[in-house]
Amino acid sequence: MKIKTYFFLWVLMFSAGMLAAQEAAVEESPGDEEPIEPVMELTYLKDSDGNINLRSSMVNYVDRMPVPLTGLEIDFYAGEDSLVALGSVPTDEEGLAVLVLEGNPDVPLSADGSVRYFAEYMGTDNIYPAEYEVYVTDVNLEMNLEMVDSVGTVSLRAYILVDGEEVPVADEDVYVYIKRMFNDLPIGEDFLDENGEFVTEVPDDIPGDAEGNIEIIARFNDHYLFGTVEKRQTVPWGVPTQYDFAVPQRTLWTQIAPLWMIITLSILLIGVWSHYLYVIVQLFRLRRLARKEEPGSLV
Amino acid sequence: MNDIALQNKLLAKFKPFLESTSTRWYIVLVILVAIFAWGISGLVHQITGGHIVTGMRDNVVWGVYIVNFIFFMGLSYAGALVSGVLHLLNSEWRKPIIRMAELVTVISLMIGPFFIFFCIGRLDRLHYLFIHPRIQSPISWDVIGISTDLIGCFIYLYLSFIEDFAILRDQQSINLPRWRQKVYKFLALGYTGTPTQKKIIHTSRTIMSAMIIAIAIIVYSVLAWIFGVTLQPGWDSTIFGPYFVIAAIFSGSGLMIILMWIFRRIYGLEEFITKKHFVNMGVLLLIVAAFYGYFTFCDYLTKWYGSVKINAELINKLFSEFNWMFIFANYIGIIIPIVIVGIPQFRTIRNITIGAVIAVVALWVNRYIIVIPTLETPFLPIQDSRVDWLNYAPTWVEWSLTAAGIAIFIILFKLVSKFLPIISFSEMSHADYRQLKILE
Amino acid sequence: MSGKENKKNSSRRKFLKTGITAGISAAAGLTVGGTLAGKAVAGSGRKVKALTTDGKVIEMDEAMVEGSAAESRHVPMTIGRKESMEGLPNRKFVMVVDLAKCKNARACVDACQQGHYLPKDHEWIRVYYMKDSPRTAPYWFPRPCFHCDSPMCVSVCPVGATYKRTDGIVLVDTHRCIGCKFCMTGCPYSARVFHWKEPDVEQPDVPYSPETNVPAVEGTVGKCVWCADNLRKNKLPRCVSACPMGVIYFGDMVEDSVSNGTETVRLSKLLEDRAGYRFKEELGTNPGVYYLPPSNRSFSVESGFEGHEEEIRQRYEKHVKKYNSKK
Numbered sequence A: 001m002k003i004k005t006y007f008f009l010w011v012l013m014f015s016a017g018m019l020a021a022q023e024a025a026v027e028e029s030p031g032d033e034e035p036i037e038p039v040m041e042l043t044y045l046k047d048s049d050g051n052i053n054l055r056s057s058m059v060n061y062v063d064r065m066p067v068p069l070t071g072l073e074i075d076f077y078a079g080e081d082s083l084v085a086l087g088s089v090p091t092d093e094e095g096l097a098v099l100v101l102e103g104n105p106d107v108p109l110s111a112d113g114s115v116r117y118f119a120e121y122m123g124t125d126n127i128y129p130a131e132y133e134v135y136v137t138d139v140n141l142e143m144n145l146e147m148v149d150s151v152g153t154v155s156l157r158a159y160i161l162v163d164g165e166e167v168p169v170a171d172e173d174v175y176v177y178i179k180r181m182f183n184d185l186p187i188g189e190d191f192l193d194e195n196g197e198f199v200t201e202v203p204d205d206i207p208g209d210a211e212g213n214i215e216i217i218a219r220f221n222d223h224y225l226f227g228t229v230e231k232r233q234t235v236p237w238g239v240p241t242q243y244d245f246a247v248p249q250r251t252l253w254t255q256i257a258p259l260w261m262i263i264t265l266s267i268l269l270i271g272v273w274s275h276y277l278y279v280i281v282q283l284f285r286l287r288r289l290a291r292k293e294e295p296g297s298l299v
Numbered sequence B: 001m002n003d004i005a006l007q008n009k010l011l012a013k014f015k016p017f018l019e020s021t022s023t024r025w026y027i028v029l030v031i032l033v034a035i036f037a038w039g040i041s042g043l044v045h046q047i048t049g050g051h052i053v054t055g056m057r058d059n060v061v062w063g064v065y066i067v068n069f070i071f072f073m074g075l076s077y078a079g080a081l082v083s084g085v086l087h088l089l090n091s092e093w094r095k096p097i098i099r100m101a102e103l104v105t106v107i108s109l110m111i112g113p114f115f116i117f118f119c120i121g122r123l124d125r126l127h128y129l130f131i132h133p134r135i136q137s138p139i140s141w142d143v144i145g146i147s148t149d150l151i152g153c154f155i156y157l158y159l160s161f162i163e164d165f166a167i168l169r170d171q172q173s174i175n176l177p178r179w180r181q182k183v184y185k186f187l188a189l190g191y192t193g194t195p196t197q198k199k200i201i202h203t204s205r206t207i208m209s210a211m212i213i214a215i216a217i218i219v220y221s222v223l224a225w226i227f228g229v230t231l232q233p234g235w236d237s238t239i240f241g242p243y244f245v246i247a248a249i250f251s252g253s254g255l256m257i258i259l260m261w262i263f264r265r266i267y268g269l270e271e272f273i274t275k276k277h278f279v280n281m282g283v284l285l286l287i288v289a290a291f292y293g294y295f296t297f298c299d300y301l302t303k304w305y306g307s308v309k310i311n312a313e314l315i316n317k318l319f320s321e322f323n324w325m326f327i328f329a330n331y332i333g334i335i336i337p338i339v340i341v342g343i344p345q346f347r348t349i350r351n352i353t354i355g356a357v358i359a360v361v362a363l364w365v366n367r368y369i370i371v372i373p374t375l376e377t378p379f380l381p382i383q384d385s386r387v388d389w390l391n392y393a394p395t396w397v398e399w400s401l402t403a404a405g406i407a408i409f410i411i412l413f414k415l416v417s418k419f420l421p422i423i424s425f426s427e428m429s430h431a432d433y434r435q436l437k438i439l440e
Numbered sequence C: 001m002s003g004k005e006n007k008k009n010s011s012r013r014k015f016l017k018t019g020i021t022a023g024i025s026a027a028a029g030l031t032v033g034g035t036l037a038g039k040a041v042a043g044s045g046r047k048v049k050a051l052t053t054d055g056k057v058i059e060m061d062e063a064m065v066e067g068s069a070a071e072s073r074h075v076p077m078t079i080g081r082k083e084s085m086e087g088l089p090n091r092k093f094v095m096v097v098d099l100a101k102c103k104n105a106r107a108c109v110d111a112c113q114q115g116h117y118l119p120k121d122h123e124w125i126r127v128y129y130m131k132d133s134p135r136t137a138p139y140w141f142p143r144p145c146f147h148c149d150s151p152m153c154v155s156v157c158p159v160g161a162t163y164k165r166t167d168g169i170v171l172v173d174t175h176r177c178i179g180c181k182f183c184m185t186g187c188p189y190s191a192r193v194f195h196w197k198e199p200d201v202e203q204p205d206v207p208y209s210p211e212t213n214v215p216a217v218e219g220t221v222g223k224c225v226w227c228a229d230n231l232r233k234n235k236l237p238r239c240v241s242a243c244p245m246g247v248i249y250f251g252d253m254v255e256d257s258v259s260n261g262t263e264t265v266r267l268s269k270l271l272e273d274r275a276g277y278r279f280k281e282e283l284g285t286n287p288g289v290y291y292l293p294p295s296n297r298s299f300s301v302e303s304g305f306e307g308h309e310e311e312i313r314q315r316y317e318k319h320v321k322k323y324n325s326k327k
Helices: A002-028 A259-292 B004-019 B023-049 B064-075 B077-089 B092-119 B138-170 B178-187 B195-228 B240-267 B275-305 B309-320 B323-342 B349-376 B396-419 B425-429 C002-037 C081-085 C107-115 C152-156 C182-186 C238-242 C267-273 C301-305 C310-325
Strands: A039-046 A052-062 A065-068 A073-078 A084-090 A096-101 A115-121 A130-136 A140-148 A151-162 A165-168 A173-179 A184-191 A197-202 A214-223 A227-235 C047-051 C057-061 C093-098 C126-130 C139-143 C162-164 C170-172 C248-252 C257-259 C264-266 C289-292
Touching: A039 A115, A039 A130, A052 A073, A052 A115, A084 A096, A140 A214, A140 A227, A151 A173, A151 A214, A173 A197, A184 A197, A184 C264, A259 B138, A259 B195, B004 B138, B004 B240, B004 B396, B004 B425, B023 B396, B064 B077, B064 B092, B064 B195, B064 B240, B064 B349, B064 B396, B077 B092, B077 B138, B077 B195, B077 B240, B092 B138, B092 B240, B092 B275, B092 B396, B092 B425, B138 B178, B138 B195, B138 B425, B195 B240, B195 B349, B240 B275, B240 B349, B275 B309, B275 B323, B275 B349, B309 B323, B309 B349, B323 B349, C093 C257, C093 C267, C107 C126, C107 C238, C126 C310, C139 C301, C152 C162, C152 C182, C238 C248, C257 C267, C264 C267, C301 C310
Parallel strands: A039 A227, C093 C289
Antiparallel strands: A039 A052, A052 A065, A052 A096, A073 A084, A073 A115, A115 A130, A140 A151, A151 A165, A151 A197, A173 A184, A173 A214, A214 A227, C047 C057, C093 C248, C126 C139, C162 C170, C248 C257, C257 C264
16 A cells, blocks of 8 residues: 555656656747748768768758758658668758768669659658759769879869760869868869860969878769769878967067066066065064163153 | 154144044044945946946946046155155255155055956956966056055155154153054064164165155056057057156145145144245146146147047047047146246245146046047047947946045045154154264 | 654654655656756757757757767867967968958858857947048948957956967957956957946856857957857858858968858969958058958948948948048
8 A cells, every 4th residue: 555655656756757847848948839941952972982972951041040950850762763761860960961872872763864862851740841852863083193294183084884884974064172171272173075084283382281282172063963073182292381380489479478578577576675675674673673772762 | 863842842733633533533534434435335336237337338448447546656656756756865845744745655556556456347356467467468567566666665654654653652741542552662663763773764764765766667657558558549659658757746746735735724734834845845846747748748749740640530539529628637737837836926825735736636637538538549440329339428436436536545544644643753853864974 | 652752753754755755756757857858967068959859949968969960079078278279280360351342241240149149239240331531432341350460469468368379369268357458458450349247148058168258258358269169170250151242261371272151262362363451551460361452342332231220320320421521
């Protein structure tokens, strides 16, 4: 009987506690009353290792400012009539969900040789579902870097595999960049010729890292057929840089003061305070003297 | 070797004041404490509400507090000048007034730094100035300088008191409570007037007076350099160091004259502080006023003549928005003291005191027009729609604290003068030491 | 007597037992419920907005979000004073502002204020309406902190609250700042602002970092920090990304490249082609921000008054009048 009472009491309090916490958490949040209509985008990136990155972003526009939506489960598929499930990834703190497929995945092709990639968000009572599709033709981009007559040369070749045969990609725009800290510095762009080839030179005065390494990137930039395809390679063709914060250690604005300031201050302080100490010592001497001598009177 | 008769005369003169307190004294004290309390309420309002309750904003970040700080520090020159310089020059006429001078120095040095504290945003981090100092900063120089100056002036003041403490300890004519007699005895350090003791005190005073003069000049120059080292128009002036020193001497001597007049009236000291003192101090005032006028003219002439735009804007502002203040500080404040002291017919005690009052107030206004107009004309124009961001207007908090500073100044003077005579007995009754060959 | 006492004791004991059990189970429930609802019991301390499955937007501790960047990030969560005094290695940051494109859209001001939880009147980047002389054309002048190489503000700080680090950025440690405002009079560009009262924008509950100056401290100085927290993640400062006209370029002098989010160019080429200069070079502070002269503008300066609150327009009115009257 006792045990039963305790058990019920326990359950009661526990549930009450849980409910209170949930309510509080929910009440804290600026709860939205209307369902949110998220804005979804899907981009295709084939990176330097040949892996396919499907990136889906989910944002909600509040007062014209984009607010990333986090923790939403995005389902990725490939194919048109028959969908192949590729995986599900939740969006991260910046609203991005990235699914990485190892090179040459087994995906169904559409009629024109492209692959349809499809991202979907199922939606809840408070968020509308969203979906996005891209048609991407798989292209192979090759980059060859070599010094020709002491000029750095980038040779590109792009081809599509049709029934196992290499068909060169002609007349499509391709870009060449040098990787920098924030974004990439463009050094060349042109259309591929009829052989799917493109050659450009790298300027010889590009600053690299301490050893002079620079990373050269060849890229189809958000191409209508191919998506974004890149090839990266690091070569020591840059100018070696060594940034010494070439400011002397002792200035007005550094941690340590200029030497002359310290010396002047010390001289002044020691000069003055030594006099003070002398006078104070004299005062003590006065007291000592008075104790020795007879108490006189000044009146 | 002391003029015992003179000493006794002085004792008799001060006896009623040291023995008992009049009702009027208490009434004045209560009024002053009320003003001080008003200031404290302003301070509490500022601490709880943040500095937004003052008139300071993002451009005029230094207002009446800094003006008061410089002003009070300037008053401390009374001691350095009258006491220090005249001690070294061994002028006879200085004797009745040196104690007032030294007291002014110590008291104003104690009050001045408080106005900096009011200006500081985080009072709970004040100790960082001492544990994390950067010696490249003029404020660090100021902290070091003012601490040194304060201690030095205190030592100097104490040195001048020792013999008086001994006299008060030994005398029988004034009835003093036991505790006061004990305090006098302790502070007198057993001084009995023997030659060795006299020599010790005299040498110490000479050393300290030299130090005080040097320190005072350094401290006030450092204060000037807080403004002078910046790039702001109006402050970026090479003349600031000497200019501030001269202005300080000016305000110090002005205050001395005022104090002389007040104490002369209260204690009936016509016999000791004579017209000669007023005339001498007045001549000093005249000379310094002339120098001050010269420096001011130099500063503004070179700014006005040159065509640098930002200086032209500053001068324009001074002559439009701050017109009356400029005229009062730099014309009236200079010309009137010179005229009063310069023309023999005007040279009465009362007139000289009026001239001194005008000079001291003019100097406060001068500090105001040095600090605030510059901050209102930065290189990048103030583009704001709020009036209090465009022009500085001090609020009641700042005025109340200014009044509190003046009130505490007077209160401290009253308290000290209750405890000790405002004229130094010992100094007055000394013969000239040079005549005594003992000290060679 | 003892019997009654015993009864009292036992009933008291019973009451206590029941009470304690109830209390513990309630606490347990609260904890579990709180955890389920996303309140961090012990977490990284940084909060992100997340949508629960029933569509409510809540604030979650970052570490609780699956697949979050926090889990994979290598940078330390809190950059304190010591870490913030070391600059990013082998970098010297520089900013270029293209006056030919600025039309006072003020997106930079809004993004900066939002990203650093600043009150409305704290503008770390401020846009001025400038007209240098009677016959020259007016232009809009965005002024962030210049992060000078010879910073006057650093020289005059008495307690070392502001410092310049090797990558060029000048920071303010508002936990050291005593609020003397000497740096504000030291800066000739009026780049610094002061917290005159408690900030009226709610500050997030994160550990303090001089690289963000969040949470703000009353009675201290604040200024543009070139979003040093973004730079650690190779992200551009907020004003750079927010500008709709691409006015502000930001980059690294060592690798000679600046970017405004869409366009990346070589710094040396940009300054040479467009005749870059620094503001008030003669003051000798060596600013880290270069300006490109306002030439070949395709819009009128007056368009910068539109689309803003009345208060913004009033700011500039007095100066427009003053400049026009000087003809």
